[in-house]
Amino acid sequence: MRDYEEYFRNNRLPHIWCPGCGNGIVMKALAKAIAKLDLDQDKTVIVSGIGCSSRASGYMDFDTLHTAHGRAIPFATGVKLANPELNVIVITGDGDCTAIGGNHFIHGARRNVDLTVILFNNNIYGMTGGQASPLTPVDKKATTAPFGTVDRPFDPCELAKAAGATYIARGTAFHANPLVDLMVKGIQNKGFSLVEAITQCPIAYGRKNKLGDAPNMLKLMGENGVAIDAYNKLTDEQRGEKFPIGVLYQKEAPEYTAQYAKVIERAGGTRK
Amino acid sequence: MKEARLMQGNEACTEGAIAAGVRFFGGYPITPSTEVAEIMAETLPKLGGTFIQMEDEIAGMAVVIGASLAGKKALTATSGPGFSLKQELIGYACIAEIPVVIVNVQRVGPATGQPTSPSQGDVMQARWGTHGDHPMIALSPWTVRESFDIGVMAVNYAERFRTPVIILLDEVVGHMRERVVLPEDEDIEIYPRRAPASTIAEGYKPYTPMADLVPNVADFGTGNRIHVTGLVHDETGFPTGSAQVTEDTIKRLHEKITRVQDEITHYDEFFMEDAELVVFAYGGTARTAYVGVEQARKKGIKVGMIRMMTIWPFADKVVEAVAKKVKAILVPEMNYGQLVLEVERASHGLTKVVSLPKYNTMIFTPNEICSAIENLAVEVAK
Numbered sequence: 073m074r075d076y077e078e079y080f081r082n083n084r085l086p087h088i089w090c091p092g093c094g095n096g097i098v099m100k101a102l103a104k105a106i107a108k109l110d111l112d113q114d115k116t117v118i119v120s121g122i123g124c125s126s127r128a129s130g131y132m133d134f135d136t137l138h139t140a141h142g143r144a145i146p147f148a149t150g151v152k153l154a155n156p157e158l159n160v161i162v163i164t165g166d167g168d169c170t171a172i173g174g175n176h177f178i179h180g181a182r183r184n185v186d187l188t189v190i191l192f193n194n195n196i197y198g199m200t201g202g203q204a205s206p207l208t209p210v211d212k213k214a215t216t217a218p219f220g221t222v223d224r225p226f227d228p229c230e231l232a233k234a235a236g237a238t239y240i241a242r243g244t245a246f247h248a249n250p251l252v253d254l255m256v257k258g259i260q261n262k263g264f265s266l267v268e269a270i271t272q273c274p275i276a277y278g279r280k281n282k283l284g285d286a287p288n289m290l291k292l293m294g295e296n297g298v299a300i301d302a303y304n305k306l307t308d309e310q311r312g313e314k315f316p317i318g319v320l321y322q323k324e325a326p327e328y329t330a331q332y333a334k335v336i337e338r339a340g341g342t343r344k
Numbered sequence: 345m346k347e348a349r350l351m352q353g354n355e356a357c358t359e360g361a362i363a364a365g366v367r368f369f370g371g372y373p374i375t376p377s378t379e380v381a382e383i384m385a386e387t388l389p390k391l392g393g394t395f396i397q398m399e400d401e402i403a404g405m406a407v408v409i410g411a412s413l414a415g416k417k418a419l420t421a422t423s424g425p426g427f428s429l430k431q432e433l434i435g436y437a438c439i440a441e442i443p444v445v446i447v448n449v450q451r452v453g454p455a456t457g458q459p460t461s462p463s464q465g466d467v468m469q470a471r472w473g474t475h476g477d478h479p480m481i482a483l484s485p486w487t488v489r490e491s492f493d494i495g496v497m498a499v500n501y502a503e504r505f506r507t508p509v510i511i512l513l514d515e516v517v518g519h520m521r522e523r524v525v526l527p528e529d530e531d532i533e534i535y536p537r538r539a540p541a542s543t544i545a546e547g548y549k550p551y552t553p554m555a556d557l558v559p560n561v562a563d564f565g566t567g568n569r570i571h572v573t574g575l576v577h578d579e580t581g582f583p584t585g586s587a588q589v590t591e592d593t594i595k596r597l598h599e600k601i602t603r604v605q606d607e608i609t610h611y612d613e614f615f616m617e618d619a620e621l622v623v624f625a626y627g628g629t630a631r632t633a634y635v636g637v638e639q640a641r642k643k644g645i646k647v648g649m650i651r652m653m654t655i656w657p658f659a660d661k662v663v664e665a666v667a668k669k670v671k672a673i674l675v676p677e678m679n680y681g682q683l684v685l686e687v688e689r690a691s692h693g694l695t696k697v698v699s700l701p702k703y704n705t706m707i708f709t710p711n712e713i714c715s716a717i718e719n720l721a722v723e724v725a726k
Contacts, residue, residue: 114565114566135564143406146406149407150368150370150407150411151414153407154412155416176406332394338389341392341393344367344393
């Protein structure tokens, strides 16, 4: 197995993320997952949107595409459909994926295109300085919710499941090694995979909500992230702020590019 | 010679694009452009290409940019409301220098407007719809046969200059059927996808401009491991905050088009030898304008006509030369008066420029054009 560090563009580092940010942990997990799978570096494309996490594409040594806000999934769909032999991985954030990109997210899942979406969820718009996102929990504070949010958040995993995704997992920056395996399985799944990676933003989110520094936020993730089987046995009262982690859902379904290859065949064409 | 066919403008445009090598279409249904999507859905898989109907207009633009980067010649089609939605990503394709073609079959706006009556109301949006400074190539056909030629040309220009190219069809030409004889396949010139001339080991940088100021950005999956971004970037493709690089990049994006402006300015001249008045028209409007000019000629008025195929970049030199010779230029358009502003600018006050706008869903009749010419003839004689 190659060292995961070989998958970084060292001349593009250090990264722009704030001290204590969890994005580096998630990006490292992705590099490790790619190393474990020994993906062909020249046949792997990383597509990202706009926001803190989406800057990760620039640090990773593949063909990389830093798109527009919310649009990573349809750009990635174009890449994958135009050349199905490429492994296509999407890096996105909670605002990018579930607000401005929400429609693309559910339709990507519906089509079951072979994309692996790594959703860096830090519960906040970090790059613009801490505005509430669709994944900010109720009552949490943000610069645009100074008295606490009243908007109810999405559960992106449930959303993806309802929309038709065929592999759904949640991990955290605290559970960094299990996160690698969740990503490995996601990339292996022939279809639309979502790996929600909970990550900490101590500067724009933690500070405002008195969650302490980065180690403390990681500790909270460690306490609240409960393996899915154990989580299922908890009562509602016991669940409180806890959330399930691990592989949440998996289902076999026809993959889009494979189905379209049949369309070409039916039409009498030959894929070029 | 190919057999004559009865074809629609949208159909001819689509076939032209396919003849030029388009093998990927992504888009969203919208009248009066939907035939483009429907023909692509039917034809592309037969040729081993790919059609996808996306969830919205923005995704339709995003998916063709992605496909283009992965090596396919790609096209999307839309009309006014969808064209508005695509604008951000048209700018993305400008700065990231990704070849794509956008067919906009114009209809009456703003907003849902008068669906789906003819209009030429998106002329300025085609030029300035996306934010920031950027060049633009937009071509507008006036016949079904020319819709085919422009389909070919738009794809070739997109590939050659690595920039988005807009086909400004209007509902008149897009939905009209005419008898056409298409060119022989071997007579169609096709500009191939540009490829790097060197390897990474030899110091290849994806955004180094070649002699024509256009970079040879490698397709994804070819072992070059490039980075593509909508941020201002240097020759490596990676973002930079440099004021100098920003200035140089914006300048080069413009100059790669302006340096070939004469070559890509296509237009027709009619009855110009002795013309004292000129009708300046484009697209569907030029069809009735031509008949109106013929009528006025029969009445003894020395009127000529300029019919523009290239809308953007604007044909400054052509207009200036005409402005030096004639007493007035009449600009009929199916809008409130858009391209007339450019005619005025390029005329430098050398002649009288008169707008003849029409924005009530109805196309111009030859009589309307002829009367406007007659009135103008009286006016300039005063």
